Amino acid sequence: MDRWKGRVALVTGASVGIGAAIAKSLVQHGMKVVGCARNVKQIEDLAAECVNSGFSGTLFPYKCDVSVEEEVLSMFSWIKVQHQGIDVCVNNAGLALPEPLLSGKTSGWRTMMDVNVIGLSLCTREAYQSMKERKVNDGHIININSVCGHRVINNADAHFYTASKYAVTALTEGLRQELREAKTHIRVTGISPGLVETEFAYRLFSETPEKAVATYKSIKCLQAADITNAVGYVLSAPPHVQIGDIEITPVEQLM
């Protein structure tokens, strides 16, 4: 991780869960990390925690809804002014809403596409342009995908979310091809977790929190730190090594 010391990472969805854990770990490794989400107060608290822990990097909280293009563009302009640009982009912000294909609300489907697919693509495009204009040839884009990006589980609450994560699989591979075509050594990696104990299921089942409790009690789940370890592995890989996708599941998970 030494070569990343002092360089700039963007982590989307850094207020809680996997994104907060990744942001903290990159700060611990000496990076300047812009952590964005809508609830910026939680990122401010995390930034104070990083200072108190004596980490060598710094966490810069930024309020941004990644589904709103103007907010994403403003964030990248701010990053350019404050930090010149970014070297690592972790597209982590994402959500599932329980909107089945036969009865779900269109607004819920749109929200999932806007955050999980369009938001990720906006940040990816702007991150690439930021790297290109500064001639950064060793940048890295990490997409936090899901096992749902590779398999359709028989759960109506997850089907539209699954479609959005299948899109992330296609976007990750498509991006790799465009980067190769552009003759850059900027790399892209997907990380596809199974069940991780975060706020994710509580948000998915906000109307029926007992379902979230049952989900996390059903097996020994992954913790956010398990995903952070994978990010460290990806960013530590030698420059000629392309890591396509890492699937990480709890041992007890069936799918």
Ligand SMILES: NC(=O)c1ccc[n+]([C@@H]2O[C@H](COP(=O)([O-])OP(=O)(O)OC[C@H]3O[C@@H](n4cnc5c(N)ncnc54)[C@H](OP(=O)(O)O)[C@@H]3O)[C@@H](O)[C@H]2O)c1
């Ligand atoms: N937990 C799992 O079991 C699991 C499994 C596989 C994949 N994943 C994926 O892992 C990623 C992180 O999930 P998590 O488990 O950490 O969930 P989480 O605890 O619910 O955290 C989600 C994060 O995304 C942010 N976010 C949501 N909508 C946003 C928006 N419009 N703009 C900016 N940030 C937004 C949230 O921040 P604000 O609400 O403050 O904006 C929060 O920081 C997601 O892409 C998810 O699909 C999770």
